[in-house]
Structures are given as C-alpha cells and as structure tokens.
Amino acid sequence: MALASIWPSASLAQGEPQPAEPPVSSSPSSSPPPAAPTSPPAAGTAPPPAVAPPGAAPAATTSAAPGSDAALRGEVDELREEVRALRTQVQSAPQAPTGPPRAPVAPPPPLQHPLGYEPFWPWVLPADGLSLGGYLQSQYESHQDSQDQLAPGGTLLNKNRFLIRRARVSLVGDWEYAAIAVELDANTTSGPQVDLRKAEASLQYRPDRSKPPIVMATLGQFDTPFGYELVESPRTRWFMERSQISQGFWPGEPDLGVRLAGALGFFRWTIAAVNGEPLGEKSAYALQDPNNAKDVVFRFGFDASPRSDLQLAGGVSALRGTGFHPGTDATKASLQWQDLNDNGLVDSTELVSTGAKVATPSQNFQRWAAGADLRLNFRSPIGVTKVYGEFLLGSNMDRNVYFADPIQAAVDQRELGFYAGVIQELGPYAVAGFRYDLYDPNSNLFDKRQGLLVPFSEAVKTASPLVGLTLPDRARLVFQYDFVHNALARTAQGVPTDLKANVWTLRLQVQL
Amino acid sequence: MRGWAAVASSVFVLASCDDGQSPITGLGEPIVVQGGQFISGDLPGSPPTSGGNTRTTADGGLEPLSVLSALTVSQIVVPGMLGKSIHGDVSGDTQAVGIRFPDMGSGYWVVPAGAPDTQTPGALGYSFSAGFNADDPPGNHTLRLVAIGPTGNAGTQFGIPVCLESSIPDNGHACNPSIAPPAAVFTLTWDTNFDLDMHVVGPAGAVYDTKMRVPEPLEAGVTKIPPDEPFIDRDSMQNCVPDGLRQEDLVFPDTPPEGNYFLFVDPFSACGQNAVHFTFTVYQSVGKCPSCNLQVTAKQSGELLASQATGGTSPPTFVLKLPVQ
Numbered sequence: 001m002a003l004a005s006i007w008p009s010a011s012l013a014q015g016e017p018q019p020a021e022p023p024v025s026s027s028p029s030s031s032p033p034p035a036a037p038t039s040p041p042a043a044g045t046a047p048p049p050a051v052a053p054p055g056a057a058p059a060a061t062t063s064a065a066p067g068s069d070a071a072l073r074g075e076v077d078e079l080r081e082e083v084r085a086l087r088t089q090v091q092s093a094p095q096a097p098t099g100p101p102r103a104p105v106a107p108p109p110p111l112q113h114p115l116g117y118e119p120f121w122p123w124v125l126p127a128d129g130l131s132l133g134g135y136l137q138s139q140y141e142s143h144q145d146s147q148d149q150l151a152p153g154g155t156l157l158n159k160n161r162f163l164i165r166r167a168r169v170s171l172v173g174d175w176e177y178a179a180i181a182v183e184l185d186a187n188t189t190s191g192p193q194v195d196l197r198k199a200e201a202s203l204q205y206r207p208d209r210s211k212p213p214i215v216m217a218t219l220g221q222f223d224t225p226f227g228y229e230l231v232e233s234p235r236t237r238w239f240m241e242r243s244q245i246s247q248g249f250w251p252g253e254p255d256l257g258v259r260l261a262g263a264l265g266f267f268r269w270t271i272a273a274v275n276g277e278p279l280g281e282k283s284a285y286a287l288q289d290p291n292n293a294k295d296v297v298f299r300f301g302f303d304a305s306p307r308s309d310l311q312l313a314g315g316v317s318a319l320r321g322t323g324f325h326p327g328t329d330a331t332k333a334s335l336q337w338q339d340l341n342d343n344g345l346v347d348s349t350e351l352v353s354t355g356a357k358v359a360t361p362s363q364n365f366q367r368w369a370a371g372a373d374l375r376l377n378f379r380s381p382i383g384v385t386k387v388y389g390e391f392l393l394g395s396n397m398d399r400n401v402y403f404a405d406p407i408q409a410a411v412d413q414r415e416l417g418f419y420a421g422v423i424q425e426l427g428p429y430a431v432a433g434f435r436y437d438l439y440d441p442n443s444n445l446f447d448k449r450q451g452l453l454v455p456f457s458e459a460v461k462t463a464s465p466l467v468g469l470t471l472p473d474r475a476r477l478v479f480q481y482d483f484v485h486n487a488l489a490r491t492a493q494g495v496p497t498d499l500k501a502n503v504w505t506l507r508l509q510v511q512l
Numbered sequence: 513m514r515g516w517a518a519v520a521s522s523v524f525v526l527a528s529c530d531d532g533q534s535p536i537t538g539l540g541e542p543i544v545v546q547g548g549q550f551i552s553g554d555l556p557g558s559p560p561t562s563g564g565n566t567r568t569t570a571d572g573g574l575e576p577l578s579v580l581s582a583l584t585v586s587q588i589v590v591p592g593m594l595g596k597s598i599h600g601d602v603s604g605d606t607q608a609v610g611i612r613f614p615d616m617g618s619g620y621w622v623v624p625a626g627a628p629d630t631q632t633p634g635a636l637g638y639s640f641s642a643g644f645n646a647d648d649p650p651g652n653h654t655l656r657l658v659a660i661g662p663t664g665n666a667g668t669q670f671g672i673p674v675c676l677e678s679s680i681p682d683n684g685h686a687c688n689p690s691i692a693p694p695a696a697v698f699t700l701t702w703d704t705n706f707d708l709d710m711h712v713v714g715p716a717g718a719v720y721d722t723k724m725r726v727p728e729p730l731e732a733g734v735t736k737i738p739p740d741e742p743f744i745d746r747d748s749m750q751n752c753v754p755d756g757l758r759q760e761d762l763v764f765p766d767t768p769p770e771g772n773y774f775l776f777v778d779p780f781s782a783c784g785q786n787a788v789h790f791t792f793t794v795y796q797s798v799g800k801c802p803s804c805n806l807q808v809t810a811k812q813s814g815e816l817l818a819s820q821a822t823g824g825t826s827p828p829t830f831v832l833k834l835p836v837q
Contacts, residue, residue, distance in 0.1 A: 144535065145535035146535075147535065147536070147537060149537055149539055157537070339593075340585065341585050341586055342584070342585055342586035342588060342589070342590065342593070342596060343586060343588065343590075344590040344593075344677075447624075448624050448625075448626060448627075449607060449624070450604070450605075450606065450607050450625055450636060450662075451604075451625065451626065451627045451628045451636045485532070489532065489533030489535075489549055490533070490549035490608070490622055490624070491533070491549075491622075491664075492551055492556065492608065492610065492622055492660055492664055493607050493608050493622075493660055493661070493662055493663070493664050494549075494607050494608025494609075494622050494623065494624035494625065494660065495607070495608075495662075497532065497533055498531070498532030498533060499532055499533050499535050500532040500533060500534055500535055501532070501535065
C-alpha cells in the first residue's frame, strides 16, 4: 500500500510542473531555457561536479552577473542536495517512508448500474480487463417427504440436511473486441462434485463500454438463452431454485454451442445452437450429443427504462430440437424361473428360456418449447420492487422430472407452465417475496376410475413465500417455504391427490 | 421483531393446513402392494359377517361396495416373497380396493378398481402384486380386502386365508401344525451382502459345509437328498449375487448325533462390503406334535471385517462350541 501511494505521487512530481517550486533556471533576466532537460543521475553514481560540464545548462552559468556567481552556485548545490534527498526518500520509501503521509489513491469508483441491471450474459457489463468473482450458498433444507429409507438403487430418501448448494468462482475478462468467462461450481447436492458451469470465448463489438455489446459471438459452454429464469444468475436470484417447469425442461442451465447476441438501444436479441443435452441431464449424454441435430434457440426482447425509477424488460423465446431415445444392446440367451404356484420350488413348467435378442436401434424425436417473459423493477422510498413472470409451452421437453419420451409412450407429451413472482426490498437490509408456479408435465394424461379413463391433471403447483436479510453486495440470509401441491399420491378412494412434499430452506450466501 | 414472528407463525400455520397424503413408502409393513398407496390406520368398512364372503342380495343382485372374489394360485406365502399376484372382481360402484392384515401392520393399501369384467355383469376387475416382509410372524392369517366408493364409504370386508411360512425350515409346520418340524436346525443369518458360508463340525468329525451341502457325496443315480440325511439348504450370496436371504440353514431331519458341535463362519468374500454382522442360532424341536415347535437353544452373534475374507484359502472363524445331548 505504501508503495502504491508513494509511486504515483512521485511520478506526478516527476512528470508534471510544480508551480510551487520555481524551476532551477528561473532568474529575473533569464536567458533562453535549457535546450533539453538534464536527466537525473542514476542511483548509486557519483554526485555531479559543482561546475557544470560544457554544454550542460550553459545559460545559468554564463549569463549571470559575476558578483552573484557564488550565490548561484550555492543555490544550485542546495537544489542538488534537495534532489538527492528526494531520490533517497523515494528509493527507501517501501521500507521506511519518511515523508509526510499522503492520501491513498482511491480505487476506481464502482460501475454504477442502472435500475434492474442483472449480471447475466450476454448483457453483463464487466469491468475492463480480468476480474475475479465468486459466491457461496450454504443451507439447511427440510422436506416433508423425507424418510430414513433408501429408494431402489440406493438413492437417499432423507432430504433433511445441510448442504453446499453452490460454491462458485468465476474469472471474467473483457476487452474491446474479445471476452472470456470461466466459472467453476462445487456443491454437495448429490454428494461432493465439481462442475464446469461456464466456459465462454467471445468476440464482440462493444464501442460504448457502459452498454452491452452491439454484437457478440460466443463459442463454448453457456446458459441456454431461453426466457429469463434460465439465464438469471443464482447469485442474484432471491428464490432458492428455478420454477418447476424450468427445472423440468432444463436440468441445468449450461449447454455447449454457439451463441450470437446483440443489444441495440432497448432491443435485445439472441440466437443460439446447442447440443441439447444440458448439464445435469439424467442420461449418459449430459454435455455431449447423441445425435447430429442441434437445438436452435432464439430470444427477442427489450430492456428499457422509461423513467429513472422504472425498468421494463421482456421477450419471447423459442426452441426447436431433437431428443434421443436410446436403443438397447443385444442380449445373450438366458433361463428364467417364475414361481407360478408360489411354492418356492422349481417345477419344470416354471422354467422359461429366453433366446438371444438382437440390439434395437436408437431413435430421434422432435421437441419444442415457446415462452414469453416480462419483468418490471420500480424504485420507491421503501426500496426496489421487482415483479416478474414467465409462461412456457412445450412438447417432449421434460428431461428431469417427468421424463418425456414419445418413442416409449407412443404419444407426444405436451407441457405447460408459468410462474409469477414479486420481490420487495424493505429498506437496504431486508427483503420479502412471493412466487407462484405451476407445471403441468403432461396435458394428455388419463386416470382409471371405475373402469373408465378420465382426463386428469398431474400439475405441480408451488407457492413460495420468502423473507431475507441482506448486507448489500456482500451477504444474504434467506428463508423460503415452498407449499407444494402435486398429484403423486392417492386418496382412500383411489383418486390422485397431493403427496405431502412441502419444503423449507434457510440459506446463507456470501459473495466476493 | 413482531412482524418477523407473525410471518414465521403464519407460514407454519399454513404448512400445518396441508391435507396431502403422508409420504410413507410402506416398507417394513407386513404386506407391500406394488404401485399401491399406503394409508395409516384401520381398514375402512365392516368386518366380514358370519355368512362368509357371500356378496349377493336376496334377489340375486350384487351388494353395493362389495369384493366379489379374490384369486391367487396359492395361499402359502414364502417369507419375504415378492410378486404374489392377487386379482378378482368388485361391484361396479367400487372406485378403489383396500388391503391389509387386520392383526399386523399400521395401515392399509389402496389400488384403483380396474376395467369392467365381461364375465361378470356389473362387476369391475382389480389386481395387484404383493410382497411380504421376511419378518412377518409365521402361521395362518387372514388378508382383508374391502371395496371403497367414490365418497370414501366402504362395504363389508372380504377375507382371504393365507399362511405365512416360517423363515426357518420347518417342513411346513407353521401352516400345518400336524407336520413335525425337523429335529434341529442350525441357522446362520447376516445383515449385509457379504458372502458368508456356514461350516459345522459334528461329533464324529462330520463336516457340514455350504460348498458341499451334504457331508458325504450322494451316490450315483440319487436325485434327492435322503429324507433322514442332514443337509445345508443353500449357498446364500453365492458369487456375491444378492438373493435377499442372507441365510443358510443346516437341517437335521432326525435327532442329531450326541456330542460337541463346533460352529464356524467362513467369510468367503466381502463382496465390496466393509463388515458384516452375523448370528448363529440353533433351533431344536420340543414338545409333541401338533403342539410341537422349534425353540431357540443357543445363539451367538459376531462381526467380521472385509480384511478377514478368506476366499476359501484359510480356515473359517470359530464361533461356538455346542454340546448336544
């Protein structure tokens, strides 16, 4: 710190005129100034001679009156001593600064972001050059459907636990025509694991450094640019997780591909082609691609501030992609026993031979999604109010919760969902919010009732009140309760009903 | 502060108003119905009447909310068995069928009624596949079924007699007390998927080992173990293949020779487990049939570590010396 505070001052002293101190050659009837400034001697060299060598600052020695010559020499010597003392002081400054305390150089002022600004790509406004970021979300969560049992396969049914939900570090670089973003995530959600969340290499044209790029081309791993919630950073999102439909459609935000995006005035556009197997997909192909076709995504939207205390943003999004139904391996011949008479003994009629079976081919299927999102930020005396929502439609999109596979089901699975939320700042240190979301994972569903097939909805509805305390830009302590209403159980009458699955979560987030 | 307390209390009040179904898997219940919904409490409806399972009215019609039939291939239930199929018909006003043992368990299962049965006018079919807990008390029991209507009202319960066999080889004595159980059974049970083998040395030096289920090789042409010959019933967890049993039994159909028996356990392979807890139990038949039964006369438990697995190349671990008179 001392070095940092001394050097700029020294440099200023060297590089700029100091009006308080008269120049060496200033004399009442001075002759022309020296032709070139003399360089100070290097550190460690012998002091300069008392009489200047020929050609060095000749005016001062030749044009002065003879009577004042001695005084002038004395003055020059004093100045030389002063310069020597200053040089010594500068050189010894890191060890023992001796000069008067100087005011530390203030860091550059933080970039002031407009109301509603959220740091997600490609609309983030990073600082020039490299910058490091990170945050940690640790939490305790309690689930009503938790049990001290194992599911078939060994999955834990107890969900009441402490966990590290996200521990992320990011390195962001932004220059005139290029940008880079790398983000790593460590968590204990499904046991300890580390993932690459972002690896974006971009070329961009961003002449105004206070605004998003006019055009940006990115190749790498990035959040699928569909709607708002999918690209919203978990660092800034108050609610614990994305809505049910978003989690069903995209198990994880990142996917690999190419993205073109741009901002012109209030207009925002994004077009991307991705593998279509996002991170977190419960198949063997996450972040890979089992088929040649790529998922094409676009979003056209706006981001405007009609008043200084109001921001409006929104857009429409669409996706068209190709899903994959894996084939099966060839099998060898086998012998099976089925205890037809329940006597626990092998009878000859209970042995069944199963011949070797040929492998079955994999098949592709089509999927699509369309959505619209809108959000509003309004600043009032009590704080900023954020109201936002999103509506989605899809077909064969669920890759996480209610898996959609039209090859297996022989019918397309139609999905529908939406969410609406509000977040209200209560002064600088508190916040309250509420979100309602609905997800109908299969609009074609039927249930058996007294021998008849009747249409039935297995929609999951979640109401999530939230309260939080915050240290601005540093830490958050948030409590959220999710009232979950699903159709996963049956009543005594055999009718689908809600399975108790409410959740509460207490999360502490601290960020760099 | 009051505001925060109000928020917290209102959240918990709302949470307590949730009237959803309790998320209980039903694992550990005496009967587990695959795909069924488990509900705590007594089975609805009224107990069977003295008239048995007849569900027709005086004019020959069907009683409302009645189980008309329940069919299964055998009334014998092997302990721990999975996939016992039960199916039948219910009256047409039935929406779901409830199932439970009235004398065991903490609740009942519900499955929806199925499609109309074309063979029985006015009736709906139903079917379910059941599993039974290996710890169910052996003996005769009655499984009750009941038809439940759309409003939750239920009819008269329907009883199916079933017999849960003993997990200890007893020649079917639990289901038919007139059959005498074996004179003695040495049972080795353990708790994890570890390949343990029973090893017993008898008074005359006879060795009973899981890898050779009878002490002497059978003669050529003999297809069944002679009825009076002691034998070990199985090699559980053979080649580390889980069989859900983790139990081996040395069965003495007749009174075992008098003398000292030395009981060993051979930790053949750890199968990826860290440790195993085992119990050696000796049962001997007491009393005169039909009131005879197998009683525990000796019991010894222990623990073995994965590092003690022998692969069959080292002597087994000594557990117990048992004098038999």
